[in-house]
Amino acid sequence: MNLLEMKNICKAFNGVPVLKNVELLIEKGEVHALMGENGAGKSTLMNVLTGVHPRDGGSIVFDGHTLEHITVKKSEELGIAFVHQELNLFNDMTVYENIFIGKEYVNRFGRCDKKRMVKKAAELFERLDVKIDPLEKVENLKTSEKQLLEISKALFFDAKLLILDEPTTSLNNEEVEHLFQIIRNLKKQGTSFIFISHKMPEIFQISDRYTVFRNGEHIASGLIKDTSPEQMTSLMVGSAFSSKDVYETRPTGEVVLKLANYSGPGFANINLEVKKGQIIGLTGLQGAGSSELMQCMFGATCAEGGSMAVAGKEVPYHSIHQAMKAGVAMLASNRKENSVIGDMSLLENMYLAEHTLSAKHFHIHKQKEEKRFEKYKAMLSIKAQSSSDSILSLSGGNQQKVFLARWLNTNADILLLDNPTQGIDVGAKAEIYKLILELAREGKTILINTLEIPEIQKIADYCAVFYDGRIVKILEHEEINEQTVMLYSTNAVNV
Amino acid sequence: MTSKKKPVSRFLAQYSFIIVFVTIFIIFAITSNGLTVNGIMNIFRHSAVIGIIAIGMGMVCLIGEIDLSVGSMLALDSGFAVVIYNLSGSILVTLLFCLAFGALCGVINGMLVGYVKMPAFIVTLATMLIFRSFAQYFCQAIPKDLCGGGSSVYRMVNSIDSYQAFYGFGNGKVASVPIVGLVLVVIVVLFTYLTTSTKFGKKVYAIGSNVKGASMTGINVELMTVTVFVIAGVLVGVSSFLWIAMNASSDPATTGKSYEMYAIASVVLGGISMSGGRGKCLGILFGAMSYTVIDKIIVALKMDSLINDAIKGMILILVILIQIAGPQLKNKLQHK
Numbered sequence: 001m002n003l004l005e006m007k008n009i010c011k012a013f014n015g016v017p018v019l020k021n022v023e024l025l026i027e028k029g030e031v032h033a034l035m036g037e038n039g040a041g042k043s044t045l046m047n048v049l050t051g052v053h054p055r056d057g058g059s060i061v062f063d064g065h066t067l068e069h070i071t072v073k074k075s076e077e078l079g080i081a082f083v084h085q086e087l088n089l090f091n092d093m094t095v096y097e098n099i100f101i102g103k104e105y106v107n108r109f110g111r112c113d114k115k116r117m118v119k120k121a122a123e124l125f126e127r128l129d130v131k132i133d134p135l136e137k138v139e140n141l142k143t144s145e146k147q148l149l150e151i152s153k154a155l156f157f158d159a160k161l162l163i164l165d166e167p168t169t170s171l172n173n174e175e176v177e178h179l180f181q182i183i184r185n186l187k188k189q190g191t192s193f194i195f196i197s198h199k200m201p202e203i204f205q206i207s208d209r210y211t212v213f214r215n216g217e218h219i220a221s222g223l224i225k226d227t228s229p230e231q232m233t234s235l236m237v238g239s240a241f242s243s244k245d246v247y248e249t250r251p252t253g254e255v256v257l258k259l260a261n262y263s264g265p266g267f268a269n270i271n272l273e274v275k276k277g278q279i280i281g282l283t284g285l286q287g288a289g290s291s292e293l294m295q296c297m298f299g300a301t302c303a304e305g306g307s308m309a310v311a312g313k314e315v316p317y318h319s320i321h322q323a324m325k326a327g328v329a330m331l332a333s334n335r336k337e338n339s340v341i342g343d344m345s346l347l348e349n350m351y352l353a354e355h356t357l358s359a360k361h362f363h364i365h366k367q368k369e370e371k372r373f374e375k376y377k378a379m380l381s382i383k384a385q386s387s388s389d390s391i392l393s394l395s396g397g398n399q400q401k402v403f404l405a406r407w408l409n410t411n412a413d414i415l416l417l418d419n420p421t422q423g424i425d426v427g428a429k430a431e432i433y434k435l436i437l438e439l440a441r442e443g444k445t446i447l448i449n450t451l452e453i454p455e456i457q458k459i460a461d462y463c464a465v466f467y468d469g470r471i472v473k474i475l476e477h478e479e480i481n482e483q484t485v486m487l488y489s490t491n492a493v494n495v
Numbered sequence: 496m497t498s499k500k501k502p503v504s505r506f507l508a509q510y511s512f513i514i515v516f517v518t519i520f521i522i523f524a525i526t527s528n529g530l531t532v533n534g535i536m537n538i539f540r541h542s543a544v545i546g547i548i549a550i551g552m553g554m555v556c557l558i559g560e561i562d563l564s565v566g567s568m569l570a571l572d573s574g575f576a577v578v579i580y581n582l583s584g585s586i587l588v589t590l591l592f593c594l595a596f597g598a599l600c601g602v603i604n605g606m607l608v609g610y611v612k613m614p615a616f617i618v619t620l621a622t623m624l625i626f627r628s629f630a631q632y633f634c635q636a637i638p639k640d641l642c643g644g645g646s647s648v649y650r651m652v653n654s655i656d657s658y659q660a661f662y663g664f665g666n667g668k669v670a671s672v673p674i675v676g677l678v679l680v681v682i683v684v685l686f687t688y689l690t691t692s693t694k695f696g697k698k699v700y701a702i703g704s705n706v707k708g709a710s711m712t713g714i715n716v717e718l719m720t721v722t723v724f725v726i727a728g729v730l731v732g733v734s735s736f737l738w739i740a741m742n743a744s745s746d747p748a749t750t751g752k753s754y755e756m757y758a759i760a761s762v763v764l765g766g767i768s769m770s771g772g773r774g775k776c777l778g779i780l781f782g783a784m785s786y787t788v789i790d791k792i793i794v795a796l797k798m799d800s801l802i803n804d805a806i807k808g809m810i811l812i813l814v815i816l817i818q819i820a821g822p823q824l825k826n827k828l829q830h831k
Contacts, residue, residue, distance in 0.1 A: 054826075300711065324713045338711045343704035343772035344697075352701055355694040356713035362693050406712065 002061075003028045003192050004049075004161060009058035011044055018044050021058070022218040024194075024211055026161065031183060031193040033203045033224065035236055036213035037397075037425030042196055045213075046163050050075045050082045063160060081154030082163045087146050089138050096121040096134040099153045124156050128182055144175040148182075155186065162186075163194045168202055180206050198425065200229045212236055237427035246433055247458055247477070250441050252277040257414055257445060259297075261306035266292030267469040269306070274447065276413070279440050281456030281480070282449040284466030284489045290449045291333060293466075294416045298330040299323040310414060324357060329412035331403055333419035333449075339403045340391055346402055347373050347387040354409045376405035380435060397428025404435065415439065417448040421455060433459050453482045467491045512765045512778040515814055516785045523788045527795040532671055538787050539676025544569070544734045544741075545757050546679045546783035549765075550686050551727030552758040553779040557690070558720060559703045559771025560608060560615035562727050565758055567626035568600050569751030573735035574630045577649035577745055578641050584655045586664075589739075593732040600626065601728020602721065609720030623755065630747035643744070650744040658743075665740025675737045679780070682733065687776045699723060703771025753804075757786060760811050766818075785810075 004026040011019040019041045026032050036042050047053045049060065051070035060067040062078055089098050096117050105113040105120075121134035130148050138146065147167055154162055168176045183193060183206060197203055203210070204224060212219040212235045220235050253276030262270040267289035274280055282290035295301050297308055302318035309315065310326040323330075332338035341349050351369050373387045380401040384394060391399060400420060407415060417436070421429045436459050440446055450456060456463050463475045465488040473488040487493055507514065524530050548565050555562045572593055580589040600622070607618040634642055634649055643650030651658060667674050690696035701709040702716055710716045739745055763769065764785055765778025786807060793803055 320710065320713045321715060330711070332711050337705075337707055339708055341701045341704045341708050341712075341772075343768075344700060348697055348700075352697065352709075352714070353712040355697065356715075359694055362695065364692050364694060364697070366692075 001028065002026060003063055005059075005061040006045070006049065007059050009045065009048060009060070010056045011041075011048055011053060012056055018216045019048070019055075020216045022213060022216070024218075025221070026192050026194065027209070028192055029187050029190045030208040031187060031195050031206050033207035033210040034194050034196050034213070035203070035210055035232060036219075037236055037395075037427055040213040040236075040425075041216040042213055043165070044216075046082060046165070046194070046196070050080055050163070076157075079158055079160035080163070081157075081159035081161070083147075083150045083154060083165065083167060085165045085167075085169065087150055089146055089149065091137075091139040093138060094134070095132055095136050095138060095141070095149060098138055098149065099124075099134075099156055103157070120156075124152055128152055128155070128185075129178075130182070143170040144172070147171065148179065151179075151182070155191070159191065161192045161194065163196070165196045166198070167195075168197065168199060176202065200232065203232075204229060214238055233426055236425070246430075246437055248437065249461075249477075250277060252461075253443070256311050257447075258309045259306065260309075262293075262296075262303060262308055263305040264292065264296035264303040265301050267296070267466070270471060272464065272471065274414075274445055276445050277440050277443050278462070279436065279446045279448065279460050281460030281463040282447060282466065283451060283453065283456055283463060283485060286451065288466035288489065289469040290464070290466045291418055292469075294330060294418050294447065294449050295332075297323065298328060298416055300330075300332075321356065324353070324410060324412070327411070327413040328416065329353070329407035329410055329414070330416040331400070331407060331418060331420050333422060335396065335399060335403070335422065339406075340399065342390070342392050344391060345388045346382075346384055346391055346394070349391045349402055350376065350405050350409060353406045354411075357410060372409060373405070376408060380405055381431065395425075395428075397424040397431070400424060400428070400432065401435075404432075408439075413443070414445045415447070417446065419450055420448065421450070421452070429455075453480070453485045456480055456485070457482075465489050509766075509775075510778075511814075511818060512775075512781040512785075515764060516781040516788070519785050519788045519792070519810075523792050523795070526792050534791070536668070536671060536673055536676065538784055538791065539679065540673040540741075541790065542780075542784045542787040543673075543675040543679045544738055545754060545761065545786070546780060547682055547730050547734045547737070548751075548754055549758040549761040549779045549783045550682060550776065551730035552755070553762045553765065553767050553774070553776060554686070554690075554699065554723050555615075555727050556759075556762050556767050556769055557699050557703045557771055557774065558723050559706070560720065560723075561619065561759070561769075562604060562615065562724065563619040563755045564600070564604060564622040564626055565727065565731050566751035566754035566756075567623045567630065568597065568728065568731045569735055569738065569754060570745065570747050571626040571630040572596050572600070572732055573738045573745040573750055574634060574642075574649040574747050576735050577643065577651055577739055578637065580661070580739070581641055581643060581652050581655070584657060586657050586661050589661075590736050593736040594729050595732070597728040597730070597732025597735065598725050599728070600731070601725035604728070605721035605724030608724065609717040627747070630750075634747045645744070647748065648744050648746045651739060653743070661740055662743050665737060665742070675741060678733070678737060682730070683776065683780045690776045700772055703768075703773070705772075757783075757807075760807065761786060764811060764814055 002025050004024065006024040008021045008023065009019050010017065010021060022041065022045060024045065034042050044053065048055045051072045051074060062080065065078065090101065099121050100117050105116050107113050118134045125132055130152055132141065132145055132149060141149065147170065151162065167179060171179065195203065195207055207224045209221065209223055211221040212232070214236060255273045256276045257274040259270050259272040270293060282293065284290050296303050299318050299320040299322060307314050310328060313326065315326045316322045341352065347369060350373055370387060377384065382401045383398050391402065394402065421432055424432065436446055436448065448460065457480045460480065461477055463480045463485065464471045465473045465475065465485055467489055472491060475484060527534060548569065552562055552565060575596060576589050576593045579592045583589065604619055604622055607613050608615045634647060643652050664674055669677065690699065698714050698719055701714060702719055706716060738750065761782035762779055765774065765782030767774025767778060789807055789810065790803065793800060793806065
């Protein structure tokens with residue numbers, strides 16, 4: 001018998017259908033991978049299931065109950081727990097308080113029974129083999145521990161179905177393995193999981209069955225052991241995807257960017273020369289200094305020594321405006337925090353950066369800006385209905401393209417791309433790689449910082465590997481592969 | 496667009512401040528036994544000072560900050576302007592002083608908020624106390640003849656040659672429209688243009704929507720913050736000038752009392768988000784005028800003027816209640 005049956009679910013936002021008669025069947029005690037590109041409708045379906053959004057049509061049966069009207073509270077009571085990608089914990093409170101919030105054990109006089117709660121929490125952690133002190137403050141926990149705490153919290157209240165939305169993004173390999181071990185144990189006890197992830201190897205490691213969505217439609221379901229990552233990818237992206245190599249060599253010009261003994265917060269003594277039209281990949285472990293270097297080059301943080309010269313001219317420290325004037329642009333990481341201006345339209349989001357350079361021309365010529373937008377929309381194939389739509393109405397990949405347009409619009413020659421494909425699905429990623437190569441061919445100089453080595457392999461001419469704030473090795477295109485990069489980024493060569 | 500919303504309902508959602516105003520205005524029309532042109536034009540006249548201050552407050556709110564000092568600033572600026580007028584006898588010098596002094600007050604607020612990064616609420620709470628206290632203290636401390644011989648009021652000396660022209664400006668009409676009302680309209684038009692069609696205006700919205708994101712597009716958030724506070728100060732300067740032109744005096748104890756609250760209320764009633772980034776300049780005009788009409792209704796009904804603030808407060812809650820609870824209620828009904 002199925003634990004959950006969602007059939008013919010329909011949902012539209014402002015008349016735009018995002019779920020078209022989709023179905024999702026979850027068996028008891030299985031890990032079910034829910035796959036699809038960003039904007040395919042996975043999150044919407046989960047929000048329908050957990051009562052965040054009401055559905056327009058379709059039926060939901062959970063654990064034998066037919067659910068007509070779902071609220072967040074009701075779904076929780078029934079045993080559906082949603083562990084969000086962004087964690088919902090109270091940082092200023094302790095671990096046990098977070099677990100019991102709103103459901104505290106109290107004694108006869110209404111006083112919180114701390115002893116009992118701590119004991120129960122400790123028992124839970126022991127059962128799950130999670131090493132967290134119930135009395136620790138949540139802000140002192142590592143990200144991975146917070147993730148485990150979220151999951152433990154859901155389990156404490158007997159969740160029958162756990163929805164894990166990209167649970168491994170902030171975990172290292174060892175922590176992922178630990179999480180999977182916990183999932184496997186719980187599975188044996190009959191708990192079901194919906195596992196949402198973009199990481200193919202993990203899905204094949206942990207899941208039993210899968211369901212693929214594309215553009216709000218149900219595409220396929222089946223057993224994981226009957227499919228392959230390649231087949232899965234093509235199911236997700238449809239016909240548009242081709243995995244063939246996009247890299248090509250191209251002529252490069254003179255040196256346009258030169259860093260000499262450049263030091264700043266998180267990195268030191270960086271020497272780097274980049275020629276016009278080159279694509280340089282920067283990588284290293286989290287916190288190795290490559291992202292910090294980029295922010296500093298763009299003037300978002302203050303350099304501590306050395307110099308950065310663009311086309312022979314030195315760029316002053318700590319001024320985004322000066323960096324932009326020198327022709328440097330940066331597509332920042334953490335799109336939501338650093339790029340999205342949520343209250344503004346696509347057009348406004350696009351022209352904002354250029355306007356800080358041309359602030360002297362006070363008036364906005366709307367038609368001229370519209371024309372530019374149309375140009376970039378066609379060039380970057382941004383999928384949007386109208387330039388006056390809210391930026392929030394687009395999927396992550398399309399948002400990122402709008403921000404790419406924002407910086408191309410400034411006519412910058414040097415593009416710093418910090419983790420540009422973060423949270424973007426496979427199809428859009430491939431498109432962005434193609435765009436980066438095209439831009440380089442047109443003479444843009446591109447630095448791309450990413451932790452994903454296959455990404456660098458696809459597009460970079462050279463790869464600078466960071467370790468502990470320094471460049472330890474510059475690899476040429478042919479030398480770039482996961483093993484070599486990992487060797488240098490863990491500094492294994494110098495053991 | 497395949498939007499499900501009908502154009503009418505979208506219009507109503509965006510311009511709800513017009514509905515509020517029209518509703519209140521109709522009540523006014525009923526209670527006042529027949530509208531006169533004069534009566535309507537008086538709304539303009541009495542909205543001028545608070546309306547212009549509210550526009551400045553609106554700009555500050557759009558970047559997600561707040562300015563509690565505007566009421567006290569009005570008292571200080573208008574008081575000192577009276578002194579300057581009594582000394583110089585020149586309307587132009589007085590106007591320039593009003594604007595410059597307002598700008599100076601704005602710079603103080605803006606620098607502390609923008610560059611020192613103190614919370615705007617605290618900074619402007621402090622300057623609110625400072626400005627009011629200065630206004631009252633200097634009125635007593637300076638030679639009597641500078642403040643027109645009044646004991647606790649700054650009064651313009653009516654023997655100065657330009658006095659009649661100045662007072663006439665504050666109380667005169669052009670084709671039965673009060674001049675001060677025209678100033679309000681001009682400023683609303685100017686700021687509507689500024690916020691909708693200029694690069695400066697879009698930066699204001701961007702900062703209010705996402706400070707970090709805005710700074711990463713190259714916007715100098717600190718400088719913009721100072722600029723916006725200066726604009727708010729200059730607009731208080733304009734209001735100060737109108738105030739003394741209309742009243743020929745300024746009482747430091749009562750001038751602009753609670754005006755920061757009325758300004759914030761007008762801004763909210765006009766549909767501007769207090770967290771910044773959303774709202775229309777035009778809304779502020781209607782917000783301010785709505786409150787003026789409420790005053791008129793209370794007068795027309797011969798109610799005690801002490802009940803005034805209670806009614807204003809209730810209307811604010813009612814309107815925001817409809818705005819917030821309305822869509823939720825609609826949603827619930829649809830999915831029953």
